[in-house]
Each structure stands twice: as structure tokens, then as C-alpha cells.
Amino acid sequence: MKIPVGVPDFDEDEVQQAVKVIRSGWVARGEELEQFEQRLAEFIGVKYVVTVNSGTAALEVALRALEIEGKEVITTTTSCAPTANGIIHSGNKPVMVDISREDYNFDVEQIEQHITPNTAAILPVHIYGRPANMERIMAIAQKHRLPVIEDCAQSLGAKFQGKMTGSFGEVGCFSLNINKVITTGEGGFIATNNLTIAEKARIIRNYGREVSRSDYCYTMLGHNFKFTNLQAAIGLAQLNKIDRLIAARRSNAAYLTSLLNDVPGMQLPSEGKGEFSIFFSYPILLQQPGIRDQLKEFLEQQGIEVRTLFRPMCDQPYYQKLMGKSQQQGSKSQQQGGKSKQQYPQAEYVGENGFYVGCYPSLTKEQLEYIAESIKEGLQFVGRAPLKP
Numbered sequence: 001m002k003i004p005v006g007v008p009d010f011d012e013d014e015v016q017q018a019v020k021v022i023r024s025g026w027v028a029r030g031e032e033l034e035q036f037e038q039r040l041a042e043f044i045g046v047k048y049v050v051t052v053n054s055g056t057a058a059l060e061v062a063l064r065a066l067e068i069e070g071k072e073v074i075t076t077t078t079s080c081a082p083t084a085n086g087i088i089h090s091g092n093k094p095v096m097v098d099i100s101r102e103d104y105n106f107d108v109e110q111i112e113q114h115i116t117p118n119t120a121a122i123l124p125v126h127i128y129g130r131p132a133n134m135e136r137i138m139a140i141a142q143k144h145r146l147p148v149i150e151d152c153a154q155s156l157g158a159k160f161q162g163k164m165t166g167s168f169g170e171v172g173c174f175s176l177n178i179n180k181v182i183t184t185g186e187g188g189f190i191a192t193n194n195l196t197i198a199e200k201a202r203i204i205r206n207y208g209r210e211v212s213r214s215d216y217c218y219t220m221l222g223h224n225f226k227f228t229n230l231q232a233a234i235g236l237a238q239l240n241k242i243d244r245l246i247a248a249r250r251s252n253a254a255y256l257t258s259l260l261n262d263v264p265g266m267q268l269p270s271e272g273k274g275e276f277s278i279f280f281s282y283p284i285l286l287q288q289p290g291i292r293d294q295l296k297e298f299l300e301q302q303g304i305e306v307r308t309l310f311r312p313m314c315d316q317p318y319y320q321k322l323m324g325k326s327q328q329q330g331s332k333s334q335q336q337g338g339k340s341k342q343q344y345p346q347a348e349y350v351g352e353n354g355f356y357v358g359c360y361p362s363l364t365k366e367q368l369e370y371i372a373e374s375i376k377e378g379l380q381f382v383g384r385a386p387l388k389p
Contacts, residue, residue, distance in 0.1 A: 162274075305358070312347040
């Protein structure tokens with residue numbers, strides 16, 4: 001049996017929507033794009049959505065639209081590269097904070113100790129589809145008069161205390177990559193209630209020129225970050241079934257948990273009070289260090305694709321080079337006397353001992369049971385972890 005870590009949910013509706021746009025000739029920009037942006041805004045509960053060509057672009061555009069440059073942006077050390085890259089691309093410096101081992105999001109208790117006179121924003125990430133504690137984050141941001149930019153690449157549809165991720169801060173940044181809850185192949189968007197931010201974002205994505213102008217007057221430094229009408233048509237078909245897609249992910253996660261809940265030595269995904277996760281994936285943290293890679297190899301031999309949980313960005317070669325190994329030392333720091341394991345002990349542990357399997361809607365009951373049984377068998381193969389305390 002072969003079980004990939006992610007499969008997009010396409011059917012005839014996406015095909016017909018795409019064919020309609022192709023036949024119309026309006027593949028670059030048109031009615032579908034405007035409808036898609038409007039419907040996304042309604043779904044998230046904001047006034048404006050501006051589509052761009054990736055989630056990475058969304059982060060850069062958000063920071064530039066807020067006119068943040070040459071500053072420090074506080075973010076988590078555990079995320080995919082686009083989070084830190086978007087900060088760098090906008091001319092700013094990421095200041096990384098350790099995570100909570102329980103939910104893999106910001107350790108909110110550590111945010112304030114990283115705030116300096118040069119801090120310009122707080123950028124939380126709703127990792128693996130689980131919302132960060134936005135009540136605490138927004139309180140800290142308001143206390144220090146800092147804008148919040150939410151990285152919602154993996155959390156479209158997730159909620160905290162009944163409110164959608166991406167609607168708390170000044171801007172929410174989303175991805176429409178192939179493995180996301182809904183996908184247009186590639187793409188992303190920003191969500192905001194601020195008209196000025198939305199207008200600047202539209203200019204930045206369009207080479208630095210207002211779309212309505214025909215005189216080729218460039219008022220800002222821009223990019224070709226445009227989203228297409230063809231992508232929007234597919235996105236509209238995806239949006240029509242987003243509630244079903246999220247419900248299926250939640251159901252799959254609940255079933256996997258029921259099958260694995262009595263297995264010792266593993267931390268399974270969960271939800272805290274007021275949290276509504278969309279289960280972008282099914283992350284598992286092993287309590288016995290050093291067996292993750294063996295288990296991963298075993299599962300892959302059974303045909304189950306496995307991804308490790310994110311390594312801390314401070315471990316990545318580029319960021320070691322950019323920020324200096326003495327302060328951003330990687331996994332060998334404990335032996336070499338570096339600071340990474342002291343500064344980011346939770347992120348280091350998660351990156352070295354966590355993995356995830358798929359949780360996408362088309363997984364069958366048989367496949368979920370096969371995943372669970374293979375994990376159990378694999379743990380026996382590599383040496384059972386100790387019982388939970």
C-alpha cells in the first residue's frame with residue numbers, strides 16, 4: 001500500500017471551472033479573480049483579500065505594505081523557510097523565539113524578552129493547522145504597540161475562540177500551495193481590514209503600479225506577484241467544498257488518535273481550550289529521543305510517506321551563515337558549546353524527534369488503520385518508547 005503525505009482534492013468542478021476560463025480567454029485577470037478574493041474575505045471575516053503568487057510573497061508584501069524595513073520582526077524558530085525568508089526579503093531581520101513543545105507554536109511566555117527598541121512587528125505562525133494563542137499574542141502586541149502579522153499558510157479555516165486565524169492581526173498571510181487545505185497549485189493571499197494596506201499590496205504585486213493606471217507610472221518598488229484568473233477559477237471550486245474538506249481532516253485526525261491513543265511514548269496532536277484545528281497534517285512527537293529516523297525509515301518501507309517536523313530555522317545553513325554560527329548553532333551545538341540548544345531547547349527536541357503523516361480528506365478508513373498499525377509495528381521494531389508519565 002502506498003500512502004503519500006498529501007493529495008489534493010480535485011473533481012469535475014475544478015475541471016469545468018478551469019475550462020470555462022480558458023475558453024473565455026481571460027486567464028490572467030478577470031471576474032473569477034475578483035470573486036475569489038471577495039469570497040475568501042467573507043470566509044475569513046475580513047474586508048479585503050489581495051491574492052499573490054505564493055505564501056512567501058504574501059509575507060513580504062504584508063511587511064512592505066506596513067512600511068516595515070530595516071527592523072526586527074519577532075517570529076518562531078520552528079516554521080517552514082518562507083516565514084523567515086519573507087522577513088528577509090522585505091529588508092528586515094527575523095528574531096526567533098522558542099516554541100511550546102505542546103502545540104509547536106510560539107512560547108508566548110518568551111515573546112516579551114525578545115522585544116527591543118528596533119522591534120517593529122510580531123509574526124506568529126499557526127503551525128500544522130493549530131491556532132496559536134492569539135489572545136495572549138494580541139495582548140502583548142497591544143501593550144508594546146506592535147502590529148501583528150499572522151502566518152496562516154497551514155491554517156486556513158482554523159479558529160481561536162471562534163475567530164478565524166488571519167483576522168486577528170493587521171494582516172493574515174496565507175498559502176494556496178498544492179498541499180494546503182484548498183489549493184490552486186501555487187499561490188497565496190493576504191487578508192486585512194485596512195484599506196491602505198490592501199491598496200499598497202495591490203500595487204506591490206503589480207510591478208509597483210496601480211492597475212487602474214495606463215501611463216506606466218510606478219509609485220512603489222514592486223514585483224510580478226500576480227495571481228491568475230485560471231488559478232482563481234480552481235480556487236472558487238475548492239472554496240465551494242472547504243467546509244467538507246476541513247471536516248474530513250478533523251475526522252481523519254480523530255480516527256488516527258483513537259487508534260494510537262493507547263500507544264505509549266508518543267505525543268499526539270490535540271486541541272486546547274477555544275482552539276479549532278484544521279489538521280494540515282498529523283504531527284507526532286516521540287518521547288524517546290533518537291528513534292525517529294529509524295521509525296521514519298520503517299514506515300517508508302511500508303509505503304507510508306513521512307515528513308519530519310520542521311528543524312529550527314537557526315539550524316539551517318543559510319541562517320547560520322547570515323546570523324553567525326555562534327548564536328544560531330545547529331544540532332551539534334550541545335557538543336560544541338554553541339547556544340542553540342540552550343536558546344531553543346523545545347524547537348531542537350521537536351525537530352529531532354517529531355514527524356508527521358498525512359491527514360488529507362481522501363484517506364480511507366483502511367489507509368488510516370494501516371498507518372496506525374504500521375506505527376505500532378515500527379515502534380516495536382526500533383525499540384518501544386517509555387510510558388507516558
